[in-house]
Amino acid sequence: MNEQSFFTATDDAPTDGDTETRRSADSSERAYNTIRKLLVEFKLKPEERINEVQLAKTFGVSRTPIREALNRLASEGFVSLTPNRGFFVRSLSTEGLIDLYELRSIIECAAFRLMCERAEDDQIERLRLYWSAIVDGYREQPADTILAEDEGFHLLIAELSGNPELINQLAAINARIRFIRRIQIEHRSHDLSQVASHSAIVDAAIARDAEGGMRLLRQHIELTVSATQQALKDALLKVYSPPVADTKRARRRAV
Amino acid sequence: MNEQSFFTATDDAPTDGDTETRRSADSSERAYNTIRKLLVEFKLKPEERINEVQLAKTFGVSRTPIREALNRLASEGFVSLTPNRGFFVRSLSTEGLIDLYELRSIIECAAFRLMCERAEDDQIERLRLYWSAIVDGYREQPADTILAEDEGFHLLIAELSGNPELINQLAAINARIRFIRRIQIEHRSHDLSQVASHSAIVDAAIARDAEGGMRLLRQHIELTVSATQQALKDALLKVYSPPVADTKRARRRAV
DNA sequence: TGTCAAGAAAGTGTCGACACTATTGCGTTC
DNA sequence: GAACGCAATAGTGTCGACACTTTCTTGACA
Structure with missing residues (x-):
């Protein structure tokens, strides 16, 4: 890991002399978000041991909030x-x-x-509106926007299921695969089918066609898996290649 | 909460004189397990604020491992x-x-x-064996054993699915509903159907009848829900009614 | 008697320190 | 030259302390 600045230079250097104590009372929260970002962007590499002291130093806090995060x-x-x-970065293998x-x-x-089964008609209408509001400019958006809109679409379905546990589950899963999805979206390999299937899913919802919609969803997701696998490989390559000096070959020779 | 002993007198009192420093290096882990138990058994009541200092004192550790837990x-x-x-006990409503x-x-x-779809025949056989090994004495077992065996059965199915994420999910859910399930098992309201449906589920697995097995599972679980709702109500009642004799005075006397 | 504010008390959030454990590097022995 | 063991180093796990925030208590005032 490169130990440059993580916080954007604004709020941890107590530059002004008098307010220097700067009790923020959310170091843990910020550490959590920042570390998660590091993980999700492979700034902390899979299998790597996480050095608390170093992180703490980098963040300008003590080890306590780091450990809580x-x-x-x-x-x-x-x-x-x-x-x-200590803590280790859990690798997300292709299999995982x-x-x-x-x-x-x-x-x-x-x-x-x-x-x-459960949603009122006007709730389904909400889903339709949500999608129709973004479908037009969908492909022109930056990857982050597309990702957010896509997640929003699926989360809305979870919300309309009426079971909050499902929302939590989905949100947790999304957090874990977000980075990969973004890479994959940046590849723009399957935008067309993405848009089409979302629309089809909305149609199925309006028709209350559970089976049909589920089939679409399953296809929709399975379709992205293969594209995403490739994206993951690319990402891992990017993470591991810079030190071109091949670790694996060297290690194998050594053995 | 009653602030008597949480650890079962075995492993935190350094009874043997010389090894008194007792560096266990797993205070967090133990705190986690113990607090979770307190939560799950309603020793810490829904919506209640959790007092770190008090917990720490009770456990004989500092606040750090408590907070990590x-x-x-x-x-x-x-x-x-x-x-x-601070931390608050999240209530598990009937709805939740x-x-x-x-x-x-x-x-x-x-x-x-x-x-x-995926399991080898000998894996299915494992499931059959697991169940047949416990089915006989099933109803005579104490509630804890029944609960563990039941969880084991369902976890084994998750394991045989070949997707470790499913195991994790199920284990997490089980942890959250374990106490209620135990109460409900103690009521012994539906043992018969329980045993029968597990056997039927095994049969469906052997026949690779996914649809049939899923139907059985759904019934099996739905059936327990209503029984469990009643159990939850009883449990909550038990939690909230005894205090009649105000905890505060009692606690003060105890100290 | 009820309301409100100031002070006291209780409780959380974070820190720096230190005991203990794992790892690394070095010198010794074969 | 390689295996082994020991010392030095790096890193984790836990603690007690203290600053800050929230909550409770008390007493003045209407």
């Missing part, structure tokens, strides 16, 4: 904790990614079915 | 965190319980389907 991230599956050895997408597919299909 | 529990939905006011069971049903059905 890491504990939360451990519960959420981003990192793992080995006693007396598929498992996550499968879970996502399961949750979303269930949410869709429940929505069909 | 609480942060993890916050990620898992057991408690919530309000800045500068239904949502959780619904989620459980979703995960389990999906796991069953995947198992039918």
Whole structure:
């Protein structure tokens, strides 16, 4: 990891002499968000051991809030904790990614079915409006916007299912695959089908066609998996290649 | 909360004189397990504010491991965190319980389907053996054993699905509803159907009848929901009514 | 008697320190 | 030259302290 500045130079250097104590009371929260970002962007590399002292120094805080953040991230599956050895970045292998997408597919299909069974017509209308409001400019948006809109669409379905647990689940899953999705969206490999399937899903919702909608969703997600696998490989390559000096070959020779 | 002993007198009193420093290096872990138990057994009551100092004193540790445990529990939905006011016990309303069971049903059905599609015959055989090994004495077991065996059965299905994420999800859900399930098992209101449906589920697995098995699972779980709702009400009643004789005076006397 | 404000008390958020554990590097022995 | 063990180093786990915030108490005032 490169230990440059993480905070944008604004709020941790007590430049002004008098207010220097700067009790923010949310170091943990900020550490959590920042570390999660580092993880999700592969700034902290898979399998890497996380050095609390170094992170704390970089953030300009003590180890306490760092550890609180890491504990939360451990519960959420981003990192793992080995006693007396510390926290490690949990790698998201291609395999693990598929498992996550499968879970996502399961949750979303269930949410869709429940929505069909339970939602009022005007709620379905909300879904239609949400999508129709963004469908036009969809492809011209920057990747971040597309990602947010896409997540919003699926989260709205979860919301209309009437089961808040589903929203939580989906949000947690999204957080774990967001970076990959963004890379994949940047590739723009399948925009067309994406737009089309969202529209089709809305249609199915209006028709209260649970089975049909679930089939669409499953296809929709499965379709992205393969594209995403490629994206993950690219991302990992980018992460591991810069030090071109091949670790693997060297190691293998050594053995 | 009654501030008697939480650890079962075994492993925190340094009874043997010389090793008194007792560097265990797992205070956090133990605190996590113990607090979770307190939560799950309603020893810490819904909506109640969690006093870190008091917990720390009771456990005989500092606040640090307590806070680490609480942060993890916050990620898992057991408690919530309000800045500068601390951690609060998240209440599990009847409604929330239904949502959780619904989620459980979703995960389990999906796991069953995947198992039918992917598991080798000898893995299915493992499931059959697991169940046949416990089915005989099932009803005579104490509630804890029944609960563990039941959870084991469903977790095994998740395992045979081949998707580790499903195992994690199910384990997390189980942890949140365990206490209620135990109460409900103690009521022994539906043992018969329980045993029968597990056997039927095994049969469906052997026949690779995904749809049939899922239907059974859904019924199986839905059936427990209503029984469980009653159990929850009883539990909440038990939690809220005894205090009649004000806790505060009692606590003060105890100190 | 009820309301409100000031002070006291209780409680959280973060820090720096230190004990303990794992890892690394070095010198010794074969 | 390689394996081994020991010392030095780096890093984690926990603690007690203290600044700040919230909550409770008390007493003045209407």
